[in-house]
Amino acid sequence: MSRLASVLIFFLLQGVARAQEEPPIESWFPKLRTGMWIEVDGALTPDRVLEATVIKLLDGELDEWQIETNVLSVDTKRRTIMSTFGMLFVSTTKTVLKGPKKGAIDFSFFGVDDRIEVEGRLQKDGSLLADELEVEKSKKLKPDLVPKNHHQLRTRIESVDAEKLQITTMGIKVQLSAQTRNKTAIE
Numbered sequence: 001m002s003r004l005a006s007v008l009i010f011f012l013l014q015g016v017a018r019a020q021e022e023p024p025i026e027s028w029f030p031k032l033r034t035g036m037w038i039e040v041d042g043a044l045t046p047d048r049v050l051e052a053t054v055i056k057l058l059d060g061e062l063d064e065w066q067i068e069t070n071v072l073s074v075d076t077k078r079r080t081i082m083s084t085f086g087m088l089f090v091s092t093t094k095t096v097l098k099g100p101k102k103g104a105i106d107f108s109f110f111g112v113d114d115r116i117e118v119e120g121r122l123q124k125d126g127s128l129l130a131d132e133l134e135v136e137k138s139k140k141l142k143p144d145l146v147p148k149n150h151h152q153l154r155t156r157i158e159s160v161d162a163e164k165l166q167i168t169t170m171g172i173k174v175q176l177s178a179q180t181r182n183k184t185a186i187e
Contacts (some may be wrong), residue, residue, distance in 0.1 A: 025178050029165060037062045038167075040174055043149045044085050046072060049166075049173045050151060056183040057152065064119050065128060065170065066154035068136065070147040071114045079107055081116070081133070085151060088127040089118050096156045098134040100141060113139045113147045122155075126171050 016080040032038075037058040042050045070084040079091040091097070091107055099105040110116070115137035139145045153170040165176045 010088070019145055022181055023102070025165065025176060025180060025182075028182050029176060030162065032057075032157060032160050032167060034157055034159055038157060038169070039152065039154045041150065041152045042174070044151060045175075048086060050085070050153070051175050052157050052180045054176075054181045054183055055176065058184075061088070062154070062156075063105070064131065064154075065118065065122055065156075066119045066152075067128070068115070068117045068152040070151075071110060071116055073112060074110050076108050079087070079117075080127075081110055083116075084147070084149075086169060087172075089130050089133065090127050091119070091130050091133055095120075095130045096132040098132065100138050101133050102134075105135065109140065110135065111139050113145060114146075115147065121169060128170075 017055050022024070037060070039051050039054075039056045040050065041054040042052040044050055067083065067087070067089075069087075071081055072084045072086075072139060073082045074080075075082075079095075081089040083089065097105050097107060097109070099109060110133070117132075117134045117136055118128060118130050119132045120128045123129050137145055153169060153172070153174075157167050157169055158171075159168045161167070167174045167176065
């Protein structure tokens with residue numbers, strides 16, 4: 001057997017072993033509860049459902065939501081940003097604004113298709129009042145930037161639908177499946 005074939009078999013077996021270490025959805029999904037803090041990654045479907053590839057239960061009581069997503073639109077007059085999954089981020093004069101190199105920026109720097117990270121507090125109207133807005137990747141700095149359909153949320157579970165294997169958080173439906181990797185052993 002060639003060295004390349006040996007290496008490929010090694011990595012294949014490593015992936016199988018890793019998959020066997022992760023608990024099946026049947027063992028951890030029933031333990032999810034409203035109010036739990038989670039981190040979830042995935043892609044958004046055309047029906048605006050986040051298909052989770054990874055979920056992690058977070059310990060303790062957190063006070064800030066965190067979202068990594070793409071910019072759909074920017075309203076510089078109102079200092080708001082609409083995300084590609086339909087959440088409105090509201091900036092105030094107290095919001096810390098950071099550029100791709102972590103330096104301070106003006107709100108006008110934000111643009112459509114930018115990759116951003118937002119930390120803040122969920123408001124009653126469903127918007128997120130931003131404590132910090134950071135441009136991870138900028139369309140202005142990299143005009144050929146193609147936004148990826150990948151979103152990461154650190155948030156609290158609002159509801160659990162065991163029949164559909166779905167949770168709702170920040171008004172967003174999150175679809176879990178047997179392919180969703182659980183990075184936390186939920187006891």
